[in-house]
Amino acid sequence: MSGSASGKRLAAACPQRGAPYAVNCFTITMSVDQRSRASHPKTVETRVPLEFHQAKGALAKHALEASWQRSIASGLAETHQVLPPVTSWADGRAVRSRNSKLLKYAEPSVENTFEQMAGTGTVVVLADAEGIIVCSKGDADLMSGPFGPLFQPGVSWSEAIAGTNAIGTCVASRAPVTVDLAEHYLISFRSLSGAAAPCFDSAGTIAGVFAAYSTSPAIHALPLIRTVAVLIENRMLVREMADEIVVVFHPVAEYLTTIKQAIAVFGSDGKLLGSNSAARCLLNLDPRDTLGKRFTDLFGFNFSLERFVDKARAMRGSQFAASLRDGREVTMIVNVGVTGEAACSARAPTDASQSTDQQQTRPRSARVLLKDLDLGDPQMQRAIQKASMILGSDIPLLIEGESGVGKEVFTAAFHNSGPRHNGPFVAVNCAAIPEGLIESELFGYEEGAFTGAKRKGFPGKILQANGGTLFLDEIGDMPLSLQGRLLRVLQERQVTPLGSTRSMPVDVSIVCATHRSMIDEVTAGRFREDLYYRLNGLRIRLPSLRERKDISCLIDFVINAESGGRKIEVTPDVRHALCTHPWPGNIRQLQMTLRTALAILRDGTELRLEHLPDELVPTEGSETPSQAEAQPCDLAQIEMDAVRRAIAASDGNMSEAARILGISRKTLYRKLEKLSAQSTAGQVAKEQAAPGTKGT
Numbered sequence: 001m002s003g004s005a006s007g008k009r010l011a012a013a014c015p016q017r018g019a020p021y022a023v024n025c026f027t028i029t030m031s032v033d034q035r036s037r038a039s040h041p042k043t044v045e046t047r048v049p050l051e052f053h054q055a056k057g058a059l060a061k062h063a064l065e066a067s068w069q070r071s072i073a074s075g076l077a078e079t080h081q082v083l084p085p086v087t088s089w090a091d092g093r094a095v096r097s098r099n100s101k102l103l104k105y106a107e108p109s110v111e112n113t114f115e116q117m118a119g120t121g122t123v124v125v126l127a128d129a130e131g132i133i134v135c136s137k138g139d140a141d142l143m144s145g146p147f148g149p150l151f152q153p154g155v156s157w158s159e160a161i162a163g164t165n166a167i168g169t170c171v172a173s174r175a176p177v178t179v180d181l182a183e184h185y186l187i188s189f190r191s192l193s194g195a196a197a198p199c200f201d202s203a204g205t206i207a208g209v210f211a212a213y214s215t216s217p218a219i220h221a222l223p224l225i226r227t228v229a230v231l232i233e234n235r236m237l238v239r240e241m242a243d244e245i246v247v248v249f250h251p252v253a254e255y256l257t258t259i260k261q262a263i264a265v266f267g268s269d270g271k272l273l274g275s276n277s278a279a280r281c282l283l284n285l286d287p288r289d290t291l292g293k294r295f296t297d298l299f300g301f302n303f304s305l306e307r308f309v310d311k312a313r314a315m316r317g318s319q320f321a322a323s324l325r326d327g328r329e330v331t332m333i334v335n336v337g338v339t340g341e342a343a344c345s346a347r348a349p350t351d352a353s354q355s356t357d358q359q360q361t362r363p364r365s366a367r368v369l370l371k372d373l374d375l376g377d378p379q380m381q382r383a384i385q386k387a388s389m390i391l392g393s394d395i396p397l398l399i400e401g402e403s404g405v406g407k408e409v410f411t412a413a414f415h416n417s418g419p420r421h422n423g424p425f426v427a428v429n430c431a432a433i434p435e436g437l438i439e440s441e442l443f444g445y446e447e448g449a450f451t452g453a454k455r456k457g458f459p460g461k462i463l464q465a466n467g468g469t470l471f472l473d474e475i476g477d478m479p480l481s482l483q484g485r486l487l488r489v490l491q492e493r494q495v496t497p498l499g500s501t502r503s504m505p506v507d508v509s510i511v512c513a514t515h516r517s518m519i520d521e522v523t524a525g526r527f528r529e530d531l532y533y534r535l536n537g538l539r540i541r542l543p544s545l546r547e548r549k550d551i552s553c554l555i556d557f558v559i560n561a562e563s564g565g566r567k568i569e570v571t572p573d574v575r576h577a578l579c580t581h582p583w584p585g586n587i588r589q590l591q592m593t594l595r596t597a598l599a600i601l602r603d604g605t606e607l608r609l610e611h612l613p614d615e616l617v618p619t620e621g622s623e624t625p626s627q628a629e630a631q632p633c634d635l636a637q638i639e640m641d642a643v644r645r646a647i648a649a650s651d652g653n654m655s656e657a658a659r660i661l662g663i664s665r666k667t668l669y670r671k672l673e674k675l676s677a678q679s680t681a682g683q684v685a686k687e688q689a690a691p692g693t694k695g696t
């Protein structure tokens with residue numbers, strides 16, 4: 001066929017591509033590469049629907065043009081038929097087994113996405129890195145029609161075989177793409193609309209393509225398909241590398257738990273092992289050049305990975321402020337898997353000459369164990385001894401103690417020290433979950449159990465903890481109506497999810513904690529006596545910080561974890577002030593005080609009185625407050641104090657203050673608003689209470 005004949009034929013095809021495309025077309029000229037010159041014209045004129053470009057922007061226009069050019073260059077005729085069946089059943093199986101890892105993480109998404117699109121004449125498809133179908137699920141109408149066999153495993157939708165189409169063009173352009181109707185190169189595909197997005201592996205190579213096809217004029221599925229592709233990519237990265245050091249970050253804190261989150265995974269040697277697309281974009285990483293990149297090349301930390309892991313451990317999955325190497329601020333969450341923990345612990349200094357205090361000379365274990373919490377306080381030692389005696393038994397543990405004394409840390413250490421340490425540790429704060437949600441959160445529910453239930457149902461925290469430990473924090477706040485159900489679970493060792501008639505056996509170690517007196521709760525009729533006795537297998541009370549005899553060791557322990565690798569000297573008067581303070585907020589308050597003091601100290605190495613908050617510094621003639629004068633724990637006051645000091649330490653620079661506090665700037669502003677409202681309310685209350693003042 002001559003060049004002009006081919007151009008005319010392509011141009012003539014446009015009006016047949018459906019009414020919307022019949023009027024507004026424009027002409028593009030494509031050159032054909034040397035390889036196909038023998039059988040193809042030097043230049044080919046084709047007409048591409050104008051609406052396509054208007055709707056999809058310049059990138060899509062460019063991608064479509066380039067794809068048609070490639071299709072022509074590959075020697076494919078528009079009239080070519082991709083004939084089913086092109087593969088045998090055995091070929092299909094071979095494709096599935098070749099892509100078993102991709103299937104493991106993506107096949108559930110094919111099912112789930114199809115559920116959302118069912119009834120719309122759609123097929124949801126997973127293809128491999130070459131555009132070969134790996135699995136699919138589609139509406140019966142479509143699958144029993146002429147296209148059905150083309151969506152079976154083993155069929156190739158690569159551009160070389162199927163011309164311009166969503167899957168093939170997505171592979172070739174490494175980008176999400178929609179190809180509608182007449183935009184397909186092959187005439188036989190021009191009644192299809194497709195949307196496809198690439199799933200990249202941890203090294204930035206295409207691992208597969210997630211796509212949806214429909215015979216409707218335009219399926220508008222790209223946003224959903226892109227979202228699912230990112231979810232698959234993130235799932236593959238995080239699950240495959242869960243044992244390493246997983247750093248999740250984003251400049252906008254609110255995006256941390258969304259598909260926009262950037263994820264970078266580091267090995268225990270501090271080298272980058274993998275990342276997702278969002279991380280590569282934020283870190284300006286070229287996928288070909290990520291090997292060997294180190295943690296310190298990418299993030300603005302001037303301390304070692306071991307220190308970073310310590311900090312991450314102290315944050316226990318909470319967000320903190322950090323910065324990229326180029327200075328951009330991000331909010332970060334870090335999860336340290338067992339390999340990361342173990343390797344970093346193994347390399348932590350154990351040489352007694354490097355440190356003088358008990359904590360620093362103790363070799364650290366991969367996870368905090370009960371024995372690690374023994375810093376010399378007799379009450380803590382008794383609690384540790386008692387808890388150790390029931391390790392591995394089914395006896396429930398009830399921990400009492402003020403807020404911030406370390407009840408959750410103790411429970412985690414109890415879990416890590418027992419035979420279930422490889423099982424899950426699931427913590428539920430009964431006071432933090434709205435009353436109406438506790439039941440479904442704890443016991444789970446079946447699909448469609450109530451309005452708003454997740455499609456697939458939810459197993460519930462109790463079942464999630466199966467084989468491990470369930471920590472019910474603030475058990476005193478458990479609604480009375482649910483206490484009977486919890487009691488049944490404990491007695492029968494079975495859970496029945498909401499909306500289900502099936503009971504599932506469960507094997508968990510139960511630890512409860514409360515800052516209330518449970519006896520008082522029982523006496524007041526707010527807590528069932530039978531449940532109390534059931535939970536009270538072994539009761540221990542953790543001492544408040546002001547009662548502890550090992551504060552000095554604890555100070556060193558916290559400084560060690562918070563100082564980012566620096567060796568810090570603590571002057572005797574600072575040590576005295578810290579050891580004799582009444583500490584209404586317990587270890588949490590001590591930790592916050594030291595974190596802020598270290599931030600004020602900046603690069604210094606000696607912690608002096610001037611780095612401490614005013615209320616800790618004895619003024620001339622003043623006496624150190626005695627334990628009897630200890631104020632009741634006022635967390636808002638502690639928080640306000642920390643915020644005030646961080647802002648002062650950073651000379652009013654809110655970003656710096658947020659960094660010192662380990663929170664995002666937005667969170668800092670929100671806290672300021674909340675705290676100033678509280679302090680206004682408190683002031684009004686004081687004025688009203690004070691005799692002779694206005695309003696009394």
Ligand SMILES: Nc1ncnc2c1ncn2[C@@H]1O[C@H](COP(=O)(O)OP(=O)(O)OP(=O)(O)O)[C@@H](O)[C@H]1O
Nearest residue numbers: 314373402403404405406407408409410587588591
């Ligand atoms: N032994 C310890 N050494 C160092 N830090 C500790 C220790 N125990 C607790 N912490 C720190 O003190 C803070 C409070 O600990 P945790 O959350 O376990 O207390 P809690 O009693 O459960 O508090 P709440 O009653 O408010 O839930 C945490 O930041 C934790 O990291």
